[in-house]
Every structure is written in C-alpha cells, then in structure tokens.
Amino acid sequence: MITIHGMTDSGNCYKPRLLAALLEIPFRHNEVSFLDGGTRDPAFLAKTPNGKVPLLELEDGRTLPESNAILCYLAEGSRFVPADRFARAQMMSWLFFEQYSHEPHVAVRRSLVVYPQLAASATPERMAATLAGGRKALAVMEARLAVAHWLVDDAPTLADIALYAYTHLAPEGGFDLAETPGIARWLARVAALPRHRPLDWTPAG
Incomplete structure (x- = not known):
C-alpha cells in the first residue's frame, strides 16, 4: 500500500x-x-x-x-485528467497558477494567521502583500467560475482538486468569499462530489 x-x-x-x-x-x-x-x-x-x-x-x-x-x-488515466490534449494543458496551466499565483498568497496568509509559531513573520507589510496577491488570484478564478461550473471544460479535473484545497480555507486567512460568488458556488460543487472528505480526514487504521 x-x-x-x-x-x-x-x-x-x-x-x-x-x-x-x-x-x-x-x-x-x-x-x-x-x-x-x-x-x-x-x-x-x-x-x-x-x-x-x-x-x-x-x-x-x-x-x-x-x-x-x-x-x-x-x-493517471482517471476521470480527473482530460483526454483532450488542449484541455489537459489547460488543467496543467491551473496547476502552475495554483503554485505560483495562489498558494504563495492565499495559503501563506492563512498560515500566518492560524499558526502562532509564524506570528513573528506576520508583519503588516507581508500581511498586506499576501492579501493583495490573494485577492488578485481569487479574481482570476472568479472570472472563470462566474460563467462555468469547473475550471476546465464541463467536468472536475485536477485543477479543481488543487485549487479547492486552499481556496476553501481562504476565510481563515481573512479573505471574504462573499466577494466571489462564482467561487462560493464552485466550492459547494467540489464538496458535493461523491466520496469527498474534509481537510482533517485520514484513513482509518
């Protein structure tokens, strides 16, 4: 295993x-x-x-x-990877976006807020920068999700899994998802996928 x-x-x-x-x-x-x-x-x-x-x-x-x-x-070979070459490249584009434009702001700001061990790094300048960067990243997602159910084509892909992880935690970092109704609807769709599990889930045993 x-x-x-x-x-x-x-x-x-x-x-x-x-x-x-x-x-x-x-x-x-x-x-x-x-x-x-x-x-x-x-x-x-x-x-x-x-x-x-x-x-x-x-x-x-x-x-x-x-x-x-x-x-x-x-x-690999699952329904979460598009068969179409261009759609697969779009999925990869979102994966790169998640690591380069989303995670450094949305995830980092959340970490600075929720982990006392990182409090010394939560300077006003860094908090302001991560807030601005996170809002920009969420706006990019909102532009897509305001008019589409999923980030790529009409079915969930790895793009949705990757970006769901920290986006659904964004309020813990001080981001107001009421400003992004398309994202809010998308989060609910991901959470409704069969066999979805929450952040704190680990397999028994």
Whole structure:
C-alpha cells in the first residue's frame, strides 16, 4: 500500500488525500509536520532532502514530492485528467497558477494567521502583500467560475482538486468569499462530489 506523508492541517497535503478518497485509492497516512520539526527529522530527510510535505511513498520505496506532481501520478488515466490534449494543458496551466499565483498568497496568509509559531513573520507589510496577491488570484478564478461550473471544460479535473484545497480555507486567512460568488458556488460543487472528505480526514487504521 502507498503511504502519503503529510500534515493533516495543510492544504497541500490535503490534495492527495482528497484525490485518493475520490478515486478510492487505499493509502496509509503518516503525520509529518514542520511545526514540531518532523520535516527536519533525519529519517524523513533521507526520503526527501527538500524536507517538505506532502510526500508520496510507493510500495517499492520510491518517493515523489510536490503535491501537484503527486496528483498527476495518482490520477493517471482517471476521470480527473482530460483526454483532450488542449484541455489537459489547460488543467496543467491551473496547476502552475495554483503554485505560483495562489498558494504563495492565499495559503501563506492563512498560515500566518492560524499558526502562532509564524506570528513573528506576520508583519503588516507581508500581511498586506499576501492579501493583495490573494485577492488578485481569487479574481482570476472568479472570472472563470462566474460563467462555468469547473475550471476546465464541463467536468472536475485536477485543477479543481488543487485549487479547492486552499481556496476553501481562504476565510481563515481573512479573505471574504462573499466577494466571489462564482467561487462560493464552485466550492459547494467540489464538496458535493461523491466520496469527498474534509481537510482533517485520514484513513482509518
């Protein structure tokens, strides 16, 4: 059985757990958190020198870091990857957007708010910058979701899984989703997918 090493409260770590639930892929969850130094433990660093979660570990011992790379691996051949070449490229475009334009602002601002260990980094300048950057990223999503049910074509893809993770947590970072009704409707659609599981879910046993 595969193992997903990750931090339960992390949106990036939630992505592969959620996808595995949606696709009914069995896995073990191993809690590893930067908050208690788990990501700097020598045994963990031996698996991934970058010292970050999530990390996928296969049955044969091979490991794969980076949340969106893990999504692509788990979803190969599934309904969450479009068959059409251009739609598949659009999906990838949203995955890059999530890591470069969304996560650095929406996720980071939420982390600065909810984790006391990061309070010293929550300077007024950084909070203002992440708020502005997050609003810009959410506006890009809203432009699409105001007129469409999903980010790519007419069915959920990995783009929706990747961007759902931190977008549904955005209010914890001080973002008002009442300003983006298209996003709010989309969040409800993702949450209604069969076998959807919440952020704090991990498999039993």
